Amino acid sequence: MAKYNLRINGAARTVESADPNQPLLYALRGLGLTATKFGCGLGQCGACTVLVERKALRSCQMTIASVQGKSITTLEGLGSALNPHPLQWAFIKEQVPQCGYCTSGMLMSAAALLSEKKKPSEAEIRTALDGNLCRCGSHARVVRAVLAASGQGV
Amino acid sequence: MNAPIKSSRFSRRALLKGGALTVGFALTGGRTGAFAQGVAGGPRVLDPKEVDAFLAINGNGTVTVFCGKVDLGQGLRIAMPQIVAEELYIGVDKINFIEGDTALTPDQGRTSGSNGIQRGGMQLRQAAATARKALIELAAQKLNVKAEDLIVANGLVRPRAGGDGISFADLISGRRFDLKLDPKAPRKDPATYTLVGKPLPRPDVPAKCIGSHMYVHDFTLPGMLHARVIRPPAIGAKLASVDESSVKNLAGVQVVRIKDFLAVVAEDEWTAVRAARALKAKWGAGSRLPEQAKFVQALRTDPSITNQDLVTKGAPVTPLPQNAKMLTASYFWPMQSHASLGPSCAVADVRAESATVWTASQGTHGNHTTFARFLGLPKDKVRLIYLEGSGCYGMNGHEDAAADAAIVSRAVGKPVRVQWSRADEHGWDPKGPAQLLDIAGAVDADGRILDWRTDMWIPRTTRGMLNIPLLGPEAAGLDNIVGLNTGLISQNGDPPYAADHIQVIVHWLKDAPLRPAPLRSPGKPANCFAVESFTDELAAAAGLDPIEFRLRGLKNPRGIELIKRVAAMMKWQSRPSPGANKNAALARGRGMSYVHYKHEETFVAMGMEVAVERASGKIKVERVFCAHDCGQIINPDGVRSQIEGGITQTVSRVLMEEVKFDRSHVTSVDWASYPILKFSEAPKIDIDLVDRPTEPPLGAGEASCSAVGAALANAVFDATGARLRTIPFTPERVKAALGGHSS
Numbered sequence: 083m084a085k086y087n088l089r090i091n092g093a094a095r096t097v098e099s100a101d102p103n104q105p106l107l108y109a110l111r112g113l114g115l116t117a118t119k120f121g122c123g124l125g126q127c128g129a130c131t132v133l134v135e136r137k138a139l140r141s142c143q144m145t146i147a148s149v150q151g152k153s154i155t156t157l158e159g160l161g162s163a164l165n166p167h168p169l170q171w172a173f174i175k176e177q178v179p180q181c182g183y184c185t186s187g188m189l190m191s192a193a194a195l196l197s198e199k200k201k202p203s204e205a206e207i208r209t210a211l212d213g214n215l216c217r218c219g220s221h222a223r224v225v226r227a228v229l230a231a232s233g234q235g236v
Numbered sequence: 237m238n239a240p241i242k243s244s245r246f247s248r249r250a251l252l253k254g255g256a257l258t259v260g261f262a263l264t265g266g267r268t269g270a271f272a273q274g275v276a277g278g279p280r281v282l283d284p285k286e287v288d289a290f291l292a293i294n295g296n297g298t299v300t301v302f303c304g305k306v307d308l309g310q311g312l313r314i315a316m317p318q319i320v321a322e323e324l325y326i327g328v329d330k331i332n333f334i335e336g337d338t339a340l341t342p343d344q345g346r347t348s349g350s351n352g353i354q355r356g357g358m359q360l361r362q363a364a365a366t367a368r369k370a371l372i373e374l375a376a377q378k379l380n381v382k383a384e385d386l387i388v389a390n391g392l393v394r395p396r397a398g399g400d401g402i403s404f405a406d407l408i409s410g411r412r413f414d415l416k417l418d419p420k421a422p423r424k425d426p427a428t429y430t431l432v433g434k435p436l437p438r439p440d441v442p443a444k445c446i447g448s449h450m451y452v453h454d455f456t457l458p459g460m461l462h463a464r465v466i467r468p469p470a471i472g473a474k475l476a477s478v479d480e481s482s483v484k485n486l487a488g489v490q491v492v493r494i495k496d497f498l499a500v501v502a503e504d505e506w507t508a509v510r511a512a513r514a515l516k517a518k519w520g521a522g523s524r525l526p527e528q529a530k531f532v533q534a535l536r537t538d539p540s541i542t543n544q545d546l547v548t549k550g551a552p553v554t555p556l557p558q559n560a561k562m563l564t565a566s567y568f569w570p571m572q573s574h575a576s577l578g579p580s581c582a583v584a585d586v587r588a589e590s591a592t593v594w595t596a597s598q599g600t601h602g603n604h605t606t607f608a609r610f611l612g613l614p615k616d617k618v619r620l621i622y623l624e625g626s627g628c629y630g631m632n633g634h635e636d637a638a639a640d641a642a643i644v645s646r647a648v649g650k651p652v653r654v655q656w657s658r659a660d661e662h663g664w665d666p667k668g669p670a671q672l673l674d675i676a677g678a679v680d681a682d683g684r685i686l687d688w689r690t691d692m693w694i695p696r697t698t699r700g701m702l703n704i705p706l707l708g709p710e711a712a713g714l715d716n717i718v719g720l721n722t723g724l725i726s727q728n729g730d731p732p733y734a735a736d737h738i739q740v741i742v743h744w745l746k747d748a749p750l751r752p753a754p755l756r757s758p759g760k761p762a763n764c765f766a767v768e769s770f771t772d773e774l775a776a777a778a779g780l781d782p783i784e785f786r787l788r789g790l791k792n793p794r795g796i797e798l799i800k801r802v803a804a805m806m807k808w809q810s811r812p813s814p815g816a817n818k819n820a821a822l823a824r825g826r827g828m829s830y831v832h833y834k835h836e837e838t839f840v841a842m843g844m845e846v847a848v849e850r851a852s853g854k855i856k857v858e859r860v861f862c863a864h865d866c867g868q869i870i871n872p873d874g875v876r877s878q879i880e881g882g883i884t885q886t887v888s889r890v891l892m893e894e895v896k897f898d899r900s901h902v903t904s905v906d907w908a909s910y911p912i913l914k915f916s917e918a919p920k921i922d923i924d925l926v927d928r929p930t931e932p933p934l935g936a937g938e939a940s941c942s943a944v945g946a947a948l949a950n951a952v953f954d955a956t957g958a959r960l961r962t963i964p965f966t967p968e969r970v971k972a973a974l975g976g977h978s979s
Contacts, residue, residue: 099506100507101506101507101510104506105506108504108505108506108509111505112504112505112506116447116451116453116454117446117447117448119451119453119578119626120453120578120579120655121577121578121579121626121658122579122658122906122907123509123657123658124658124906124907126658126906126907126908127577127907129577129578156447157446157447158447158448163442163443163446163448166445166446170445170446173441173445174437174441174442174445177437177438177441177873177877178441178445179309179441179444179445180308180309180310180877180881181309181577181625181626181627181628182440182441182444182445182449183451183576183577183578183625183627185444185445186447189445205916207915208915208916208918209915209916211915212914212916214915215577215907215912217575217576217577217626217627217885217912218309218627218881218885219880219881219882219883219884219885219888219918220877220880220881220884221913221915221918222880222884222918222920222921223877223880225915
């Protein structure tokens with residue numbers, strides 16, 4: 083079993099894996115960080131999006147070997163129930179999720195967008211989230227929440 | 237679209253705690269044990285005729301609500317407590333909510349058909365009203381006063397004139413009501429409602445945004461193993477042989493083979509995935525699927541057809557007046573997938589003498605017998621517990637995954653989690669069936685419908701079939717139900733407008749190429765697409781504005797009000813379709829549709845504005861307007877959320893979704909081959925809710941879906957003069973229709 087050292091949500095973590103090609107997604111969920119969801123395993127739906135060094139990436143497409151030494155942020159590290167990230171707060175206030183299975187990935191993609199651009203336009207938000215699919219149809223609320231979180235109330 | 241949230245009810249604290257409502261997920265261990273023995277003394281009462289099946293008053297003054305209907309993200313976890321708390325004059329923060337557990341909750345039927353509130357919620361309202369009456373009577377005895385001199389407030393029964401009251405807990409905690417639901421128990425006057433009708437926040441939302449919500453996908457048990465099931469390359473193929481040495485190099489992997497059921501089991505999920513990919517197996521030939529290119533035409537001549545005259549109203553006008561115009565048209569809605577964002581998953585712990593299954597099924601109770609039978613266990617030794625999964629819109633693969641987990645757990649003697657792959661979900665989830673409709677009609681110059689005949693070709697639901705055959709038991713040769721279940725897919729095949737003569741004839745098909753199941757608003761999106769598109773075609777033939785045409789034929793005042801409201805919302809300009817700019821490179825148009833769901837439930841009027849790019853054939857739905865009347869609204873934000881979701885999901889189904897298959901299997905097995913609507917394609921939606929507090933509440937999850945297809949097709953016709961009659965409206969189909977070819 084090879085050992086991989088990562089920084090996850092600010093803490094040093096060691097993951098053991100017999101397979102260097104094990105996707106980061108399974109390592110995270112194996113550590114009990116289950117906010118990150120398996121959706122397709124193909125990088126098509128965005129449910130497993132996490133921040134790798136502040137970039138929104140699909141954890142089903144990143145091998146554990148490729149993230150050795152990297153800093154990973156999952157939804158659990160974005161904010162907490164007592165101290166939610168502005169995006170989490172806005173998603174709660176707008177009552178965004180229905181089933182909510184896509185919500186974690188949406189929040190991580192939106193967080194990456196807001197760290198690059200403080201006040202994105204609605205069109206920029208839609209483009210940034212195009213790789214995150216939602217089947218329940220919460221799109222309108224997601225867009226409203228991201229606008230609200232960036233101080234652009236609607 | 238939403239009113240700004242100002243009320244103090246929406247304090248930061250309340251929102252984060254989801255209105256401070258406690259949602260009880262009866263998982264394992266002590267808590268469940270306490271509930272199973274009955275929080276109000278003795279074993280749980282599960283008979284849905286009994287108050288105790290639904291409610292228990294706890295010693296600390298809280299009330300536990302036991303609900304057989306489940307929350308799939310549609311908001312029952314707040315709506316049901318709102319209904320109960322209202323009748324009991326307590327806050328929703330005093331409610332514990334338990335859902336979909338065969339050991340704890342009464343069987344209220346599947347969470348389907350948009351009837352969660354309108355049936356399940358009304359049972360709860362009756363239980364709460366009966367309980368309130370009983371509490372007042374108990375207090376009257378204790379205080380030695382007349383019941384009519386007592387009132388209920390804040391969890392107490394107290395004298396109307398003032399003075400000390402007695403708490404619910406002191407009156408009954410630890411004991412049962414031992415009462416049947418009383419339809420005559422007085423209900424609270426809707427004019428005095430303080431909770432029903434308010435947009436209270438959903439209790440599961442904070443956890444879903446923080447990442448702590450427990451989905452069935454996240455549930456674990458000590459010693460739990462991970463499995464993947466290997467389905468055959470061709471539907472119906474038998475397993476010839478398995479080469480177990482092909483997974484020998486993967487530590488701890490077990491192969492489970494039971495007849496044609498094949499699974500791999502490992503200690504961690506990734507190893508199970510690798511084993512499923514590596515395992516070499518030989519399969520026989522499958523049971524040939526029809527050729528997709530010839531599928532639609534073959535429906536009309538299917539030798540299994542039995543005909544049924546479903547609707548006959550009025551008498552034919554003979555002869556038709558000279559100015560009558562006669563039209564015929566065919567509409568087709570293809571097989572579609574639930575396309576749940578997360579593939580199905582379940583956990584099962586099957587022992588020699590008992591079994592517990594954690595499942596995202598919309599029908600834990602409805603599957604209880606099925607699971608007991610294929611496991612060969614008595615029903616009281618089998619427990620199905622609902623845990624939320626990825627959104628499900630009828631019956632996706634959740635129940636199959638639960639059966640898979642149960643079969644594998646029994647084989648290995650340990651708790652097992654089964655997670656389907658993306659290809660499993662798209663390939664093997666039960667499909668919304670294909671629907672073919674022919675409509676013939678005649679209209680006179682005044683816009684009067686003289687004649688209307690709908691012929692529909694749809695698969696028949698097997699009599700008495702409430703569930704669907706499950707893949708695992710079938711492959712493993714275990715006891716399995718046989719037949720089809722498609723939901724009530726023949727409804728709304730006739731127009732809601734006056735006509736001299738209306739006929740609906742169903743040509744029932746005995747089978748469907750891929751296993752069918754109800755998919756959100758079963759059948760109605762297709763039937764209303766055809767009926768409301770044809771209505772538009774008649775309006776155009778009569779040279780009338782589409783709204784004017786509908787209003788001339790509509791008598792129901794609630795329907796008329798909605799059509800007028802949607803016209804006002806979108807500043808509808810009265811004129812016949814198509815509009816004047818139909819040859820523009822980017823042609824814009826507006827269309828509408830009207831649906832009275834199942835002819836007796838929710839009313840919807842929907843308008844759409846679309847832009848059609850002539851060169852590419854791409855349709856952009858720019859705005860959707862929806863006027864909606866579902867009677868008494870329990871939670872307006874929940875209703876809005878359901879309407880937004882229903883519209884967005886159905887725009888996706890109409891524009892891009894069709895299951896593709898070759899002669900052996902489904903070929904649209906990922907998001908590239910089965911695309912759904914993206915953010916840049918999702919429409920802006922404006923909703924106008926009509927609340928009727930004194931009317932019964934009706935469903936809000938399905939009705940809006942059924943209005944989408946026609947509103948969209950009618951807007952495209954208005955924009956371009958081209959009529960789209962085959963779903964999905966792909967750019968290729970649009971281009972063909974613009975070029976004058978029939979779609």
